[in-house]
Amino acid sequence: MKIAVIGAGYVGLVTGACLADSGHDVICVDKIPEKIEKLNAGIMPIYEEGLEELVSRNTKAGRLQFTTDLDQAVSAAQAVFIGVGTPPLETKDGDYAAADLKYVRSAAEEIANAMQDYTVVINKSTVPVGTAQMVAEIIQSTNSQAQFSVVSNPEFLREGQAINDFMKPDRIVVGLSDDKAKAVMQQVYKPLIDRGVTYLETTPETSELIKYAANAFLATKIGFINEMANLCEAVGANVEELSKGIGTDNRIGQAFLKAGPGFGGSCFPKDTEALIHIANEYDAPVSIVKSVVVSNMNRRMEMLHKIISVCKGNVNGKNIAVLGLTFKANTDDVRESISQTIVPELLKAGAQVRVYDPQGMEEFKHMNLDIEYASSVEDCITKADAVIILTEWKEFQQANWKSLKDKMTLPVVIDLRNLLDANQMTESGFDYHCIGKLSDSASDLLRKMA
Ligand code: UDX
């Protein structure tokens, strides 16, 4: 099938490349000419494992193309995916941000003007309830001759695992209201349906809400385990064992119970806020989701206080090494990352900050902060008074911490991802701090003292 994907960002590009790999004839469209030039030269605009190879294989096979020419791509397509960004709208303090639909609206207009025969327009971007209807109205009013259906088909792609999440999804959700669109969507996903993937057909409104509800639920699990981590620290329990202890109950499940510095990224923070906004609009408040948002905001400040208190209440004039800038490992994305709060706050408190991240430094530089960018873990931690781990990169875990210790001024490590082995770190002479647990040796010591 001939498919166009509008927006070649994290979601659009992965969607386009995976659909091409399933055998479709795909053109990805983006407004930014440099992005398209790079893609045509085989250079990926984002870091996502396996993407470069997937794109290369499918462009060589002639199934995947990149262009800025939306008209040409859409006029030939039977299915058009909208994968443009839906960032949070600016709000007054205290309000919950709705999703900004300006890119979706302009894409819908451009698609309407370019459409030829019957076309299915698919909202892949995360959009509020009623957006399928809104897109249909825009297309109808822009081009009264257009023959089309609008479908909601949310993405559930985790950055860093997006290709796998597309190719082996837990489910595919499509929200539609007519049989013609049903047939086209079943054709789009035939290769995955044939492999036995769960395929759920529902109304556009339910589909739109499923996306927000899924992300809000996952965010709730994270918020919950982070609060349990605080409680574990207070009572001398171990949050990792607690996660296992509750997660092995099938009704709860093990996933998304890893305590850390709070959730970030381009989805959970904005989607939880947008869900609250929608719920308030419809006068059906979601108090649980509200608590999760508040708890996650507090978490950032809790982490800052933890760092300051380990540094004996004062980081002024201290050399602080920050390992990890991205909102999680295996991506170059720093949107809504904990580093965006912690690094400026450390600077404000008078610290000298040196950072290192395997992929996120270029994006982080847009913050224009007065910090040093290191070239490796060793370069970053040399002469540090304290090291803070903000992202769970394997490279940090695999570093030879025993030998790194001598490079530091003070052997203080604050591991906000519980990435390193607590016992080994303590035994190696580090003053090691993590989340929701004490190292075994520290617990032993406490037991002996009791
Ligand atoms: C996506 C979804 O769209 C968002 O709703 C979801 O919640 C997260 O994932 P993402 O892929 O992260 O967003 O966005 P981004 O990486 O910013 O990519 C959007 C692309 O669309 C950009 O390359 C931008 O240039 C392009 N674009 C935007 C267009 O081509 N046309 C437009 O009119 C607007």
Ligand code: UDX
């Ligand atoms: C999310 C959704 O998982 C995905 O289905 C799609 O809707 C896009 O949004 P993504 O934002 O890429 O994916 O990352 P995800 O793996 O969900 O992590 C989000 C944040 O939660 C990260 O900051 C991560 O570090 C944090 N997290 C995740 C935890 O703190 N603990 C966990 O157990 C899991």
